Amino acid sequence: MSSADGSGAGPREFIVPESVHGTRIDIFLTAAIDGYSREQLRKAVHGGAAQVDGRVVRPSFKVRAGQRVEFVVPPPAPDGSIPENIPINILYEDDGMVVVDKPAGMVVHPARGNWSGTLTSALAYHFQSLSDIGGPARPGIVHRLDRDTTGVILVAKTNAVHIHLAEQFAARTVEKEYLALTAGRIDRDRDRIEAAIGRHPFQRDKMAIxxxxxTSKPASTFYEVIDRFATGTYVRCRPKTGRTHQIRVHLDHIGTPVLCDKLYGGHATLTRNQLLKLRRETDETVVLERQALHAYRLTIQHPQSNKPMTFEAPLHDDMQTCLDLLQAANES
Known part of the structure; x- marks a missing residue:
């Protein structure tokens, strides 16, 4: 099977190898052409961009070994963020920076498979000027949160402010506080987890101790238990370092993964029954569809006034619902 060399849009031709016999054509093309998501290629096929042995086919068409596939590769996604009218919750704004309460399900900046609906697309619509130090795909982005982690995130409007904030993160003077619900009870009231984090040996989208x-870098997370329940723990986490998935990996490391964490906890959704581990009821109401992790508080030195500033975002409704259910079960 031929593969794209990244030279851009235009007609391509492939001969289907035996190894992918019976594969849907949109999946076949996703593997054959770098830099495009399956959804992008599926839309192109749906629009008539693919022919198999001279016949236009649908995305569900299954290729057979030896067939000739002709495909017109669509123009690549632009390097910069496309402005999109997506509502954002602004916690603070001045002439140098913006503080946003990021919702769950929103990717911070464009990446493969997530070209639209990003925080940078929303920012590009709402603000005329953002720092460009991070490049055209990451205007204003000083730090990031995982897709399904909610809460406080800083955005720089100017390069000078961006540099000042980035230096604070690099010097580890930024105070970050997260709130998490875990699966399982944490025994110690407080502790510090010191465990290096690197790439997972087998799963490319995961990190590991x-x-x-x-690939490993030192990682340090202080935690303090706020409340305990029969089936979990409400915990405050203050990461000193900022490694990818740090809190999620560290809490999993001590045997209490973040609740409803698909990567590290094994659940993509959580019902009321599962949350409370009910035995005599069958309430399958879904109460959570993402990891129960929230960036609650962030304290920085303001880049222009040099005064300390603290920004807070309240728990989002889904986490608050889970917390209320757990606390009510404790009291019953």
Whole structure:
């Protein structure tokens, strides 16, 4: 099977190998052409961009070994963020920065498979000027939150403010506080987790505790239990470092993964029955569809006034609902 060389849009031709016999054509093309999501290619096929042995086919068409596939590769997604009229909850704004309460399900900046609906697309619509230090795909982005983590995120309007904020993150003077619900009870009232984090040895989208590995970096998270329940814990986390998935990996490391964490906890959705581990009821109402992790508070030195500033975002409704259910069960 031929593969794209990244030279841009235009007609391509492939001969289907035996190894992918019976594969849907949109999946076949996703594997054959780099830099495009399956959804992008599916839309192109739906629009008549694919022919198999001279016949236009639908995205569900299954290719057979030896067939000739002709496909007109669509123009690549632009390097910069496309402005989109997506509502954002602004916690604070001045002439140098914006503080946003990020919702669940929103990717911070464009990446493969997530070209639209991002925070940067929303920012590009609502603000005329953002810092460009991070490049055209990441205007204003100083730090990031995982797609399904909610809460406080800083955005720089000017390069000078961006540099000042980035230096604070690099020097680890930014105070970050997260709130999490975990699956399982944490025994200690407070502790510090010191465990290096690196790439998972088998799953490319995961991180793992890996000492002395080439991808590993030191990671430190202080935690303090706020409340305990029969089936979980409400915990405050203050990460000193900022490694990818740090809190999620560290809480999983001590045996209490973040509630409803698909990657590290094994559940993509959580029902009331599962949350409370009910035995005699069958309430399958879904109460959570993402990891129960929230960036609650962030304290920085303001880049222009040099005074400390703290920004807070209240728990979002889904986490608050879970917390209320757990606290009510404790009291019953």
């Amino acid at each position: 890996r000492e002395n590995h080439v």
